[in-house]
Amino acid sequence: MLHVSERGQLLPPSPYRQLTPYAEAARRRGLVVHPLNIGQPDIETPPQMLAAVQQADIRVLDYGPTAGLDSYRRVLADYYQQQGLAVTADDIIVTTGGSEAIMFALLACLNPDDEFIVPEPFYGPYQGFAIATDTRLVPVSSYLENEFALPPIADFEAKITARTRAILLCNPNNPTGYVYSRTELEQLRDLCLRHNLYLLADEAYREFCYDAPFVSALELPGAEQHVVLLDTISKRYSACGARIGALVTKNQTLREAVFKLAQLRVCPPGLGQLLAQAAAELPTDYFAHTQAEYQARRDLMVARLQAMPGVQCPRPGGAFYVLCQLPVDDAARFARWLLEEFELRGETLLVSPAAGFYATAELGRQQLRLAYVVHQDIINRSMDCLAAALKQYPGRQE
Structure with missing residues (x-):
């Protein structure tokens, strides 16, 4: 019998790609899935x-x-x-x-x-x-x-x-x-x-x-x-x-x-x-433009998250991610539920459960990483989805 190496078996799944099959299934059902899971910028390559x-x-x-x-x-x-x-x-x-x-x-x-x-x-x-x-x-x-x-x-x-x-x-x-x-x-x-x-x-x-x-x-x-x-x-x-x-x-x-x-x-x-x-x-103001756009997206996403009851969200100083704590029993279960059982006006979210960004067991289990790499209107629609989902999720914790 052939065996895969221990190294190959121990490699962890990607914390930001592991839910992709569920997102693809949701899209096949006709849903619009907003991708907040991965740092893929939508700003055009110069x-x-x-x-x-x-x-x-x-x-x-x-x-x-x-x-x-x-x-x-x-x-x-x-x-x-x-x-x-x-x-x-x-x-x-x-x-x-x-x-x-x-x-x-x-x-x-x-x-x-x-x-x-x-x-x-x-x-x-x-x-x-x-x-x-x-x-x-x-x-x-x-x-x-x-x-x-x-x-x-x-x-x-x-x-x-x-x-x-x-x-x-x-x-x-x-x-x-x-x-x-x-x-x-x-x-x-x-x-x-x-x-x-x-x-x-x-x-x-x-x-x-x-x-x-x-x-x-x-x-x-x-x-x-x-x-x-x-x-x-x-x-x-x-x-x-x-x-x-x-x-x-x-x-x-x-x-x-x-x-x-x-x-x-x-x-x-x-x-x-x-x-x-x-x-x-590239023109000398290239980074000024892109930085200003990401900062505006950050400010919008953080403001929306901080307005949601039970959500804790520090204000990140750089990159294009927020790591937030949710009032849920398990963020990985919640993230999968978003793709399998939830929709708001035909839309839902693909997100990254944060436990995969920790090595210490149990840390990050109620946290998500969200990437603000989409247009501000998509951020608003995504935050609408998240706010509604947190109210409906059966594993919500007060």
Whole structure:
């Protein structure tokens, strides 16, 4: 009898895709299903970027350099320099999306059975990346009651063992939208220096901070050899399907190890890099427009949620997600009920139960992550659905 690997069996389902079959069934029944489950922006990919691929004069789509096209790495270095980061093209390895950057970082920084510490709730696939790399994710809990701020450094220190090799931080955070301050980042830097740890900084949402300026881990003085920046164009330019990310580090020895991992997949997508490179030609106000649109959507969704009896919803400072607590017995059961038994004027919701963003059992069971990546009229219709559903749901708790 053939067996699937233990790794394959242990991989958790996606917290934001696992209900897709139920949504498809609801659509087949004729319902309109509003997708608040996943961070797929509806803002159009800039036409200048698409044109770069459409107009490319390519006769043979050949292999590219393992670290990425030199021309793109220079453009990307210019982007970081404009953000005040001392990054050169040599510090960059282009990856197949941010996911590959995360995978490369874990493989290059940790040995099998080594540990990395992550504030929870965290980006759900981190747990899967840990299983795939034979490493161990160690959670440190943050809480809705204090808006998911960084847990006390003493809580991190208490989790450090002889196998701890890194701290992984998503800033702005997915799924909470929390934006970590310079003071919080400096505390983590000092901890990493004190215990000789890597600081893996997932900055996929760096352009979307609404109430305070963004601070990159690469800005922290004294931590240059410890910081590994994990990045992607997916959210920045509404180009999730391009599958272009980057791993950036000033640590040459680590970068050489990552380069050898990158050789295993030969090169990142060539057409995606052409598309990403064209981002340098975008107007200077591009991010001002997109940021203002997401901020307006955030303000609308938060206001609607906070007006619902029994719902607790901190105001996220960045990214495009809210993590809210509902007066229900179980958010996963409620999310499935929305797709199987509920409708309002022929409409319902696809949402992400938050338990899949936690490693600690029982945490997040009454929480949902909602993505405000749809037009404001859709947000209003979605919130109408949610408000009505909470009144009708048989498992409501007062």
